Structures are given as structure tokens and as C-alpha cells.
Amino acid sequence: MAGAGASARTRRSSTVSDVAALAGVSPGTVSKALNGRGQLRAETRRRVIDAAQELGFSPNLVARGLIAGRTYTVGVLTTDSFGRFTIPVMLGAEDVMGAGEMSMLLCDGRGDPLREQHYVRTLLARRVDGIIVTGRRSDPRPSLGRHLPVPVVYALAQSEDPGDVSVVHDDTQGAVLAAEHLLATGRRRIAHVTGTAHHAATQHRAAGVTAALAAAGEQLVGGRPLTGEWSERWGRDAVTELLLRGEPFDGVVAGSDQVGRGVASALREAGRRVPEDVGIVGFDNWDVMAEASRPPLTTIDPNLTDLGHTAASLLLDAIGGRSLEPGVRRSPCRLVTRRSTETVV
Amino acid sequence: MAGAGASARTRRSSTVSDVAALAGVSPGTVSKALNGRGQLRAETRRRVIDAAQELGFSPNLVARGLIAGRTYTVGVLTTDSFGRFTIPVMLGAEDVMGAGEMSMLLCDGRGDPLREQHYVRTLLARRVDGIIVTGRRSDPRPSLGRHLPVPVVYALAQSEDPGDVSVVHDDTQGAVLAAEHLLATGRRRIAHVTGTAHHAATQHRAAGVTAALAAAGEQLVGGRPLTGEWSERWGRDAVTELLLRGEPFDGVVAGSDQVGRGVASALREAGRRVPEDVGIVGFDNWDVMAEASRPPLTTIDPNLTDLGHTAASLLLDAIGGRSLEPGVRRSPCRLVTRRSTETVV
């Protein structure tokens, strides 16, 4: 068992020369036969393929990479650990990479710039064909630098350097969608309960809500967003505050699904009916939150998997030699409706 | 901008020969100087290092790997996508791998055995030194096979083949911890509200709770666990059911934090005080759930990061030539106390 495994493990895997010997041809011929290049007699090709099969030959991609000068590998470097936001981006990227027979090398910066620099060096030493930088926050982050020998795309994490290529979801557009949906379902007095004031996402979302309301001749209840933290607790506290102020409201754009869920539960406990008296739209489409909320939350989906697709496609283009337009690309968000904004029949 | 980037990108990175030429020595000497091997005059070493520095030389690890016959890379293959459970395992693994200058190549099987087989071939063709198989569920899964040329460790996902090396957290021990904690805080009539009946985790946890109660001369309220699904909604429904039955209870071991949160909220709404009237222990220590619960949940932490450490260390050992004891290793869970089981003063 353990012994068997160990013995299997010590057996050196076979090479083109082994295959060549068995097929009675030269290594060069094996290469041509197996890769469908050159002019070979069908019978020779057959013999080589059979020999390869028999030996369980699997070409050494390391050796191939050495010749090709590329590795068919990209590095994925996170600013600040993996999590709920980075995963979908990576899965999206993997869809695209996998199709191109590219693999992804994973590095987690853990929010430490030194660690990050170390990883960049490692990735370059491993001769990755390109790098995707990602991270939980969309706030601009320091660039890896312009001098790198391979193309870099920032996904979700945006580079401070406008000369870099960044892809982020469009928070402003998402927030507009949220506010317009509340307006469309008949609400007029809309509040915005959101997260940490200094986050870029917070500011963009607030701008979107404000703009959408202005376009409809309305303005935010209370005149400005209620900023706090990205938690359910803050969502609940904010509702208490709103009710205390006494200013009437019939809609809330929440800065996140967690905040939205807090808002929903506080309203419920205060005897306000959702969606009859107040409509709520969350942000993130974090299914487990949005669906466990009572009622389930209508929310804005930032389409992070698509974002990953886009980032990976751009990177592949750049690796393929296409020169990319530098700057920030914003990919659109999508409205997902659930009970919290249903209109009563 | 784009142009500058592109031009930098076309510049071939320098090689040992370039450094050798600049330093006025031979390539072999460069290798020795840079790797601190062999006997060199300090001054020569200095000159080589300076030259390398000047050229921004970074050794090509692909070439090095070709010689060494290993790549200092391990493959991480997930059974069924990444998520809440696999992430901590991977972070734990990365801690260990990073220290050994090993990188991780990521593949996501997406629950498709064909896709998985494809990835295994890819990883082997890339000559990874070993493979970590992981996945969201701890139920035994088909082995990748015993014939692989590199060692494999199953982390969180357990292999069906007892000849493989698997590391999983100890659900039974965790459940014992949960039940004992409720007993220790003075509860006697304890119910178990848990998830999908046929999951291995469900069964192990139920066995643990039952055993701990038996050891204290008690048995489960209702005689057997209430199985349902891994959701808050089921936690709430189960409480309704329990209350309807009328059988008194003062403690609940929940099969997950989501279920636990559902239990907490239903009890709250039914006017039962937590922790005064009923104590609740969750499972998973999913912070966002456990902390947002009212009251916050005491829970069992499966220590997945440690599990990742262990898996990676085992794999490194195996790569280093140590032959591993096959079988399943169970790593212990830990109790994390929060308000839901606080004893009143």
C-alpha cells in the first residue's frame, strides 16, 4: 500500500527518447508524430502513438516551456487574502484560462506589501506569462509597477496607476439600478444606509443613489447617506436612528446585503412591513445573506464571475501580443429581484 | 504608456551567460557565485553579484526545475469549487508551502469527474511535486488512484481508498465538545437540530452529541436528531416543531452556524430567552453568521487552517521521501464561546 505507492513514485516517467527507442525511431520523429507536425508516414505516426500509449508517456511541459520561452501559466496575486469577493472572480478567470490550457499559480499577499513584492519576484522567476492582481476591496491600490516583463491586469482591485489595466464592477451604475428599481416600484422617500464612509465603493454607491433620485426629482431622506460599517448590526442601528428622527421613508438602498438584512430585521421588529411599507434593495447578491433575510432581499449583483472572465480575456489578449488600452474598465451590475421589493397586487 | 509597457515586455530577461559576460567569468562560475556553492574568491563572487544586480538577473526556475527533476510546485485540486470551507484549508496550506518556497497551482474540478481527470493529467504534465485534493464536503470521494507518480493528500475531502492519506476535522469530537459544553453550563434536556441526513458530517456530529449525552446519563430530546437542511430557515422550522411537541428542552446543539442562527431567532421570537432559558451551540465558527446571530453563537471551530497546515506538511514530508502512514487523520475541533451559552451570574 504505502510501499506500492512509494515504488510507483520512484519510477521515472518516460521521455521522448524512451518512446523513440520503443517505436524504433528518433526522438525528433516522436516529437513530430505526437504533435502532428512535419511529414510522416501514417504508419510511423501510428507506431509512435502506440509506443507512447504503452509507456504512458506524458510530455514534460517544463521542458517544453523552456524552449517556448513561456509557461502557459499566469500568476494570481491577491492583495488581501481570498474570500467571498475574490472567489467568483477567480472562478471566472479559471473558465477562460482553462479553455486556453493555461494554469493559475496562486499567491496570497495577505495585505502585506513586502510579501506581495516577494510573490511578484517568485512569479517572475517562474516565468509566468502574465499576472492577475485581485483583492477584496475595490479601492485603488499601489501598482505593481510599469517595468514588469509580463502583462498585468487588476481585477476588482484597481491600480492607482492609470497606465495599468484595471477591471472593476460599476458601483455607481449598480446603485442607480437599485434606486431606480425602488422608484419604479412606487417608492419616493428613499434612504441610503451604507458601510464605511471612506471606501471607494461606499462613495460610488452613494453617488449613484443620489444621482438616480435627483433624476426623478427626489433627494435622499435625511439629505445624505447614513454611513457606518458593513454589518447587520449597523443596518439595525441605522433603522433605529431613522425611526427616531421621525422623517417618513418608504425605501432603503442598503450598501450591502449584510446591512440590508439588518435593515430588514429591524423594520420587521419595529412593525413596519417589508415590502408593503418599505422596500429594500441590498448590494452584492451574497446568496446566503440575501436569501436568509426576512423577507429575502432584492439586491444588486456585481457579476464578479463575468469580471473574472473579462480580466482573464484581457490578460490572454495581452499575452498574445495585443496591446491593451490602459485605464479602468467598469463592468455593469445587474438587478436581482426578491421579495423585499415586491409590489403588492 | 501602453507603448512603454510593451517595449519593456519584449526585452528578453537576462541569463547566466549575460551575467557571466558582464562579470567577465564563465556561466558555471555565475551559478556557483549566486547559489553560494563551490570555492570562489570573495572578490569574484562580489563581481558576479554586482553584475547580476545590474542586469536585474532573476534565475529561470523553469530551467532549474528541468535539471532538478522537480518544480517546487504542488497542485491543489478541488472536488467541488472553492468556498467558505476550502479557503481556510488553502490558506493554511499556503502558509506551509510558502515557507518552503513552493507554489500552488490551482484547479477547480467543479464536481465533474471528467474535468478532474483532465486536471490531474495537466498537473502531472506540469510535473508538480505533489497534489492536495480538497472539497467542500467531507464525505468520502473517489480516489485519484494509487498509480500516480507523485504523492497525494486529501484535505477536508476524504478519499474512499483507505490506502490514501486523508486529513479531515473530527466531527464527532467537535460534537462531543458542543454537548459537553451545554452540560457544563447546566443544561440537561438537549436537542440536536442538524442538516442533511445522509451527509457524513451530519452522522458523525449526531453520534458525538448522542455519545456525550449518554456519558452524562442523558439522551436527546425527542430521542433522535432533527435532520433537515443546512439553512437558517430549517433551524427556525425545527424550533417550531420542537415547541409544538411540547417536550421541554434547555439546550440545542445545532449542526451548523446557519441552523444555529435560525434556532436562535425562532426562540427569540417565541419568547424563549437565549442563553437564560435555552443554550445554543453552533458548528463551523463561520464568523459572519455566528456573530450576527442574536445572541452571538457559541460554536465549534473545525480549525480548517490547521487542517491545511497538516495536509501541506504531510505532503511536503512525502515529497521529501518520507513514506506516510496511509489512512484518515482526524484533526481536533475547538470550542469558541459566545453569548448563546453564557451562564447567568
Next chain:
DNA sequence: GTGAAAGCGCTAACAG
């Protein structure tokens, strides 16, 4: 059609 030879970038072994 097929083989021989050179070389990707690096290191190890052996000369000198």
C-alpha cells in the same frame, strides 16, 4: 520521410 545536431537556461562534474 526520417535522423542528427543544436539549443532553451541552468547546474554538476571534472579539468586545469
Next chain:
DNA sequence: CTGTTAGCGCTTTCAC
């Protein structure tokens, strides 16, 4: 002490 040579496994001319 340092240079030369050979070779990791593969592909790619270029002869034959």
C-alpha cells in the same frame, strides 16, 4: 579558484 563540458526533455532546423 575558475573554465569547460555535458545534459535535464523537448523541439526545430537542416541534411540525407
